[in-house]
Amino acid sequence: MTLWTRQPGSVAEGIHHAVRLRDVTKSYGKGSRAVVALDRVSADIPSGTFTAVMGPSGSGKSTFLHCAAGLDRPTSGEVRLGPTDLSQLKEAPLTRLRRRRMGFVFQAFNLVPALTVVQNITLPLRLERRKADQTWLREIVARVGLTDRLSHVPAELSGGQQQRVAIARALVTRPEVIFADEPTGALDPETAKDILTLLRQAVTDMHQTVVMVTHDPVAAAHADSAVFLAGGRIVTSLDSPTADRVASTMAGLRRAA
Ligand code: ADP
DSSP: OBOOOSOOSSEETTEEEEEEEEEEEEEESOGGGOEEEEEEEEEEEETTOEEEEEOSTTSSHHHHHHHHTTSSOOSEEEEEETTEEGGGOOHHHHHHHHHHHEEEEETTOOOOTTSOHHHHHHHHHHTTTOOOOHHHHHHHHHHTTOGGGTTOOGGGSOHHHHHHHHHHHHHTTOOSEEEEESTTTTSOHHHHHHHHHHHHHHHHTTOOOEEEEOSOHHHHTTSSEEEEEETTEEEEEEESOOHHHHHHHHHHHHHHO
């Protein structure tokens, strides 16, 4: 991740940026009770990269993700998805944009219990009355290893399998960015590794863009870069992060706090 460069639009120095935040501030509450969760954060996320967002508890990671994904509106500053300024959109077009142009993977999987695996995967398309591209659907189902589970419901699947469904659902629209919020937080280490490998493959093999909030240095080591928040500000970043370097950076931030 590079810090915000001055060029307008989504193409700077030949790099296409999936998501750009400029001077994004988010505060909650008013007066003496106000909390500044994000403090003038600027960031560019290049397309086709895997970015981990790290930081101590309360540093603003969730707020960063929610603002970047248009789930929450910044108090000030600008968020763009490609060329689109999210602040210009009312709720309904913003919801459509999220459905069409973003994918989401959450810690708690967030599948619809009454729907089968294939119905869950294709839900973002069906909400838009669009048909699935069958070749793409077959490819992502095979990649996440669910070909023989398509008619199962979530309760019949393990946690790891449920998260695979969520990843396939995130991929089905070929979004411009996939936001993952602690995607391995509810999984054992072995299963977590499989899920991180899948997210890595989505970037390396399928040219997707992934932004993942995590507090786990091992998870962050799967990313191309890790950006660190502390007190609502981006304080440092690492390219090609290793778990050891991430852990020592986190330890430094905790000491500083
Ligand atoms: P993290 O994800 O790194 O734990 P958050 O983004 O959840 O951090 O929170 C950043 C700061 O903003 C914290 O001090 C938190 O208490 C505060 N905060 C987050 N959401 C709200 C909210 N809805 N109302 C008030 N304060 C909030």
